[in-house]
Amino acid sequence: MTSRQVRGRNVGRPTLEEVAARAGVGRGTVSRVINGSPRVSEQTRQAVEAAVAELGYVPNTAARALAANRNDAIALVVPEPERRFFAEPYFSEIVHGVGVALAETEIQLLLTFAGGDRQRQRLAHYLAAQRVDGVLLVSVHADDPLPDMLASLDLPAVISGRRSADEPLASVDSDNFAGGRAAVRHLIERGRSTIATITGRLDVYGAQRRLDGYREALTEAGRPVEDGLTAIGDFTEEGGRRAMTELLARRPDLDAVFAGSDVTAAGARQVLREAGRRIPDDVALVGFDDSAVARHMDPPLTSVRQPVEEMGQAMTELLLAEISAVADRRPPASRRMDRQQLVLPTRLVTRQSS
Amino acid sequence: MTSRQVRGRNVGRPTLEEVAARAGVGRGTVSRVINGSPRVSEQTRQAVEAAVAELGYVPNTAARALAANRNDAIALVVPEPERRFFAEPYFSEIVHGVGVALAETEIQLLLTFAGGDRQRQRLAHYLAAQRVDGVLLVSVHADDPLPDMLASLDLPAVISGRRSADEPLASVDSDNFAGGRAAVRHLIERGRSTIATITGRLDVYGAQRRLDGYREALTEAGRPVEDGLTAIGDFTEEGGRRAMTELLARRPDLDAVFAGSDVTAAGARQVLREAGRRIPDDVALVGFDDSAVARHMDPPLTSVRQPVEEMGQAMTELLLAEISAVADRRPPASRRMDRQQLVLPTRLVTRQSS
DNA sequence: ATCACCGGTGGGAGCGCTCCCACCGTACCT
DNA sequence: AGGTACGGTGGGAGCGCTCCCACCGGTGAT
Known part of the structure; x- marks a missing residue:
């Protein structure tokens, strides 16, 4: 594993502490404002927001992820070679649906491919390294080890297209x-x-x-x-x-x-x-x-x-729900309980070929 | 900005320190092994690798990113709505080329869309928050503010398709x-x-x-x-x-x-x-x-x-080079110096339509 | 007047890692 | 013998944030 060394301190970007100093408040207060906590007086909030704007402050997510175990990002994992992915319009609509569901949040969508073994392994590392809050899985074959891996990581996951009649993961499927x-x-x-x-x-x-x-x-x-x-x-x-x-x-x-x-x-x-x-x-x-x-x-x-776009949207909503369940420290057993299996209706569209 | 709270300590996953204890060495030594430093004796290396394997240790990238300012991830940014992206085979080949160039590395590719204003803003946040080591930009219009934003962040970036005859960013284009x-x-x-x-x-x-x-x-x-x-x-x-x-x-x-x-x-x-x-x-x-x-x-x-796949590959190679330049703390001026403008040859393929 | 309470706040501790300095012992020189 | 060099190692400091406890002053009940 020869890995490049990317060093170089985070130069120039303001930190929480600097914003706090500028606004004349403590670190905790700035953090509260950034995260929208209600326990801040209106006056203080405005002072902090002004300081944030002046300094162009953006929270460092690595630090946040480390401290809070939160990433504000979910991954859409496609266990197919890239070519298949693009060849099939299905995926495009899924992605769009996910985008719709994410529109009102601060959550970033990451698309990752896991076609080859090499990519697969890298992805496993990536996920195990806690870089996302949850995973959307599409087009998974019955014998794919990925879902089990996710389960063992206790990482929230939703699958599109059940793999069998008794799918253990939350899933969204069409009829x-x-x-x-x-x-x-x-x-x-x-x-x-x-x-x-x-x-x-x-x-x-x-x-x-x-x-x-x-x-x-x-x-x-x-x-x-x-x-x-x-x-x-x-x-x-x-x-x-x-x-x-x-x-x-x-x-x-x-x-x-x-x-x-x-x-x-x-x-x-x-x-x-x-x-x-x-x-x-x-x-x-x-x-x-x-x-x-x-x-x-x-x-x-x-x-x-198939209502593919709606499926993407539904998957995302299920995933966000499961993520909050984890955030609220609901025990794994209880979370497993209400994992939903959504089945959306299909509809025949008749054209000239029949 | 109402943001979900995803908490819950990193339970169960082993840390560097635990691996160190297990292998009977210090934290620094484990870190050196993980990062492939040559300054470790063969014997120690093996002991550490054994401990890593037994514990199933995977480095926490958030911590790494925070400490080393390294992400081992690059973003492919598509400033288009998703639909366009999928409709055009061009993108598919680019992604594939990127995949090829990344195959031998530990770097994860993230695909992000920035079609709408909302998405655009979220992406800007994401990038400013230092979550990737570099950015691949495709299909950028002349008046897009994104490249300038990247420049001001001093984030390595390569663009596909120059925006003008004198493109300030590194670029790969076909003739x-x-x-x-x-x-x-x-x-x-x-x-x-x-x-x-x-x-x-x-x-x-x-x-x-x-x-x-x-x-x-x-x-x-x-x-x-x-x-x-x-x-x-x-x-x-x-x-x-x-x-x-x-x-x-x-x-x-x-x-x-x-x-x-x-x-x-x-x-x-x-x-x-x-x-x-x-x-x-x-x-x-x-x-x-x-x-x-x-x-x-x-x-x-x-x-x-157009040799689109090769373009994707070339872009990635340029980007990796620029990332190492940053890692080696080469001053910005010197890096700007040798930003390459690659132009790959095109070829006419005659078929029955002409 | 005393107390409990509560909205609002500051800041210490700690997340898991990398970086780097100090230090060890051995080998090789003079 | 003493000195220097160097491969190999341990661990302190610190990255920028969140969490939480302690604390402040004002309010209302007793």
């Missing part, structure tokens, strides 16, 4: 099951007879639930669930292409595809077009996410809308 | 001028006679330089530069549509368009298609960035490739 079911019900209503599906990786709980919804819709309509009509993808465009190629080879008679994500649907569409199938005439296509991709596809893609 | 010129030379070679261009906002230096390249190519070919053939866009798809509509109204006879970015080109293509112009038969189209958008467009888009 993937109902979404998948709605998509397939819709295809049935449109008179499609041979409905295939391209899933995400099935160790992702949401992907599994969408598949469950697909099956449920078929079953409740009295139709068989045929294995040959299910292809496993991975929510990427490339995966969509691969899966669609497989499906077409196995079941050239298919006339509808429910894709586990819009991006997957884009990949599938390419293959369908190359195979000379018209959409929706020959094959109806439904995606999931209702992202920009869906709107710009040709023809525009029917898709299941 | 926008040569790129624009190459694009237009290519269109001329292809026998196009009426070549229009859609620029970005001209207060973005790079956009201006691309336009300069466009003009240069025309001039050196002995052709006039006609104002009616230039439309100002803003590097967005919507802007591309708007600009293309304008151009078509003004000069229905145009037979080629050089768009300032791929995304802009995508907008332009839509309008051209709606107007019944075939690409490349009626109108040749060239973009800039050579992003995924270019490859997936129909027809695939000829585009000027």
Whole structure:
């Protein structure tokens, strides 16, 4: 571990003590004003605020973090390589939702990637070193050790997309099951007879639930669930292409595809077009996410809308609540008690592809 | 400023002192081992490392930051709303390049947005509060106060895309001028006679330089530069549509368009298609960035490739160098001296759109 | 008049680390 | 033998803040 040495005293920046001297009060009083304590007289408060303004004082957060164990920062951890992150509009909306929830606070959002092993390890260090008050986790696979690590650090955390039916962490998820079911019900209503599906990786709980919804819709309509009509993808465009190629080879008679994500649907569409199938005439296509991709596809893609932005917002609110619980020294057991599992509704948006 | 109180002592996590006791050495020695100082005997080092491993010790960065004024973290600041950030593949590649450059270090990358005023202010606080060792700035407009703020904080910073010919900050840029010129030379070679261009906002230096390249190519070919053939866009798809509509109204006879970015080109293509112009038969189209958008467009888009990932990497290297310069207490004047202005070459990638 | 109380305040202690000075012993010189 | 040098080490001081206890003076009850 060869580590650069960044030294150099904090030159020029005013300290609490200097503000106190300037305002003619004690250190404690300035601290109280800075932190908005009510136990300060109006007059004193104004004197301190004037001194703060004159000196351009900004509290040193390292010192604050050390003394108070508070960081005023939360991390959004993405256990994916950067490329995936940017490729999927899902993340963009999550981030925006988080931003909305944070707008009224003084809390800074930090985005960190943990794609590779190296990055993963660095992140683990970073978190263990107490640099954030809480963690937002998105797109976590079932076998990821990260959540357990967070639990052992007793660091507040909220996960997007439960990893299983009994998620120990607080979580926010969309109703993937109902979404998948709605998509397939819709295809049935449109008179499609041979409905295939391209899933995400099935160790992702949401992907599994969408598949469950697909099956449920078929079953409740009295139709068989045929294995040959299910292809496993991975929510990427490339995966969509691969899966669609497989499906077409196995079941050239298919006339509808429910894709586990819009991006997957884009990949599938390419293959369908190359195979000379018209959409929706020959094959109806439904995606999931209702992202920009869906709107710009040709023809525009029917898709299941997840309230992604709201999910980001909800996650943040849960996290802030848990952070205050820690701050109020509520015992871990009690905090574990009311960890919420939020499930937000999905909605089918019909367009020309089906 | 109502601020949550996050208290609760750092329970359970071992400290330097505990490691020292365990290893039977002094605090200083443990610190030396942790920081990779060579002035420790092999035997002692091993004893300390064993103690660190047994206790699962991780240095508290808040304490380190306070004592040493070192954060082992840099921020990538994006003065744009989140949506823009994700919409443009440019950023994704920058982030990836930064990741590559950081791979061998212990430095954590933090992504921060500063789109709105509120976010902007929070970021200013965050930076002033000394939470990072340096800042990477991307996509900065000429009138943005952020760079000056950084300068006044004496915080190492590197900017991507100079703001003007005499950029005071260290910067990394691609050769926008040569790129624009190459694009237009290519269109001329292809026998196009009426070549229009859609620029970005001209207060973005790079956009201006691309336009300069466009003009240069025309001039050196002995052709006039006609104002009616230039439309100002803003590097967005919507802007591309708007600009293309304008151009078509003004000069229905145009037979080629050089768009300032791929995304802009995508907008332009839509309008051209709606107007019944075939690409490349009626109108040749060239973009800039050579992003995924270019490859997936129909027809695939000829585009000027910027080495974006390399830019991210180069920026990071410059920043790390400047950070060590600060660490070595080199005086500000001397550091200003050798702030580099890197310009990386661009390359035309021809595809079916031209 | 005495006391308890309470809003408001000052400042000591301490968070966990780095920096640096003082000190140890050994090796090598004169 | 004494001196110098130097790799290796311990621990005090201090980074800038928060927390909390002690203390101040004024108010109202007894």
